[in-house]
Amino acid sequence: MSESKIKNMEDFAAVSGISRPTISKYFNDPDSVRKSTRARIEAALEKHDYRPNIYAINQNRRQTKNIGLVVPNLTDPFFAGIARTIEGMIVEAGFNPLLLSSHAGPEQELANLESLRAIKPAGVLLAPLGRASDHERVAEFAEEVPTVLFDANLEGVGEAFFGSDNDQSIELIVEYLCRTGEPPAFFEMKNPINPNAYKRRTAYVAAMERLDQEPHLIQTDGEGWDFEEIGFKGGTRLIENRLLPTNTVLCSNDRLAIGFLSAAYENGLRVGLGAGSALRVAGHDNHPFSQYTCPSLTTVSQDYDSIGARSVETLLALIESETRAKERDVTLFEGRLIMRGSA
């Protein structure tokens, strides 16, 4: 690394003995120049440590290489994990991911989209808050910037949606629970923010009816995203007042289940499969912590590798073609049963 101060592409062109337009071409696509000149450029690069100014590039290019990635809540390790996976795919494709969390608030979600607009992203991958989202303004954004939704669907918004097949996954676990013990009651929030929660509710009812069982919806109060606490409080109330209609509880998601398990423990109720257990509890999502609950949580894992991969592929195809989707692709991926100790 020589100490010559290369300030810009012009300087670098000089020291490398190649004209600036060719250097520019090289940085936009190394394969667009002759192999021999590429070698010369890369040799010079070894010696001189020059990198194009990203701001000058983005000012002049029609499209940036930025892709926004917005998740509802990074504090939830479930989304943190997904974000990491998707981030990797974006980098792999030669784009630059920008990760933003909506912190469970619609204002922050809009603020995120606003600040993305400022960097003129080539596209955006958005996992919306759901019911709390400002549907109209998110839709406006999605019309300006190619946007693919995942995790939670907002009807008609964006070029495509990829998520989980709640009908399939809920049926899967309901069927399992019914086969191995008492049919489950469904523990959930009365007014969930997440559209998946509604889908799971109806999927539960449908699955139970198909199995000739009577569905029991247990709806607990509580707003926001502090699911563990909501699950804990709801669970405590149910257990203390002996309001559970069966000994098996299917929670709408793992975080509710974690709170519920905590409530059961505090109240001396043994959870699990064995003879000495008073209760079975199952969840949904295969949350990173579900493996370490007491007992470990039986749940359904979402196929987030596929969801992420398809979302990224779809967005990149749109970006490449510089067109919009002819029709809005909605694809749901199947879940997988994770049998553990709690049910």
Added chain:
Amino acid sequence: MSESKIKNMEDFAAVSGISRPTISKYFNDPDSVRKSTRARIEAALEKHDYRPNIYAINQNRRQTKNIGLVVPNLTDPFFAGIARTIEGMIVEAGFNPLLLSSHAGPEQELANLESLRAIKPAGVLLAPLGRASDHERVAEFAEEVPTVLFDANLEGVGEAFFGSDNDQSIELIVEYLCRTGEPPAFFEMKNPINPNAYKRRTAYVAAMERLDQEPHLIQTDGEGWDFEEIGFKGGTRLIENRLLPTNTVLCSNDRLAIGFLSAAYENGLRVGLGAGSALRVAGHDNHPFSQYTCPSLTTVSQDYDSIGARSVETLLALIESETRAKERDVTLFEGRLIMRGSA
């Protein structure tokens, strides 16, 4: 919002009836123009929806308004929470945070710093991986870009370091545990990546000796950041082989404790304070999930509001003054005992 297409500052100057340099001045500091002209500009802004091109701005300004925020692992809700807090403070100060996670890998940590370099940040807040970090290259980066470390210290790197006072916090909980039952053994990883872990180890030994108790270090194998699993495996081995020297275990951090609790549960060991309990377990950090373990985890909370606030303040002062720190400020904040059910 009229439909006139304002493409640039020139256009906006035209419709607002103010000269372009004044508009430019306004956007750099609204208070730098006369109140009456500010009003006129803001009135025009209401009608025309123009925003300066961020790339053109950053190309020409000496300093960007970007501040990098690098944490070791966003998948850990502890860091996700901290990141969120600090992000808020950065935004509050009128800067633009860029959140990156090192995903527990030193290559990713360097890659993050590299990609930050590309956006020419005014400063960086870095929570390094610790022992795994490429000390030398991180130091190189910190010499080019004003960098403040937090959470984990790398000796001599960056303008300042803010973290937790492990001596104080460990003494606090050791003292509590000794007062309320058997003196604790210390459960930790043999080769932790995090420098705080080493500090806690020696703090534990010192605290025990001050209390005239014999320290017991229990060091378990395992590399990486999958602390729950390491805690679970180590805990299982200890419990199955009855290797615990006392009935009280202080874990080096909450995530290890979560795994340990899970192991205790699986092996039918009741954890807690009461007479019927075989074991007491405590942790450190007040991890978001520590409230929902079974039983809930007694731990020490780190003062992350103060750590974050001081880190941001310090960095902003450096940025504002456009100087480097005269001497490297190292300040440690005290922890607070969180008494719960496990010990």
Added chain:
DNA sequence: ATATTATTTTTACGCGCGTAAAGTTTTATA
């Protein structure tokens, strides 16, 4: 009303790079 000071306008240049056009050199094809 006049002098003084604070703002704004006008004019102009530069930032670093994308990119188009025309001419020149190199490589591939026959």
Added chain:
DNA sequence: TATAAAACTTTACGCGCGTAAAAATAATAT
């Protein structure tokens, strides 16, 4: 070896904004 095609060089302009300097104007003080 001639010819066409591909790649490169030279030249030049534009992107949108920061910012400096000088001139013009407005606000404030005397």
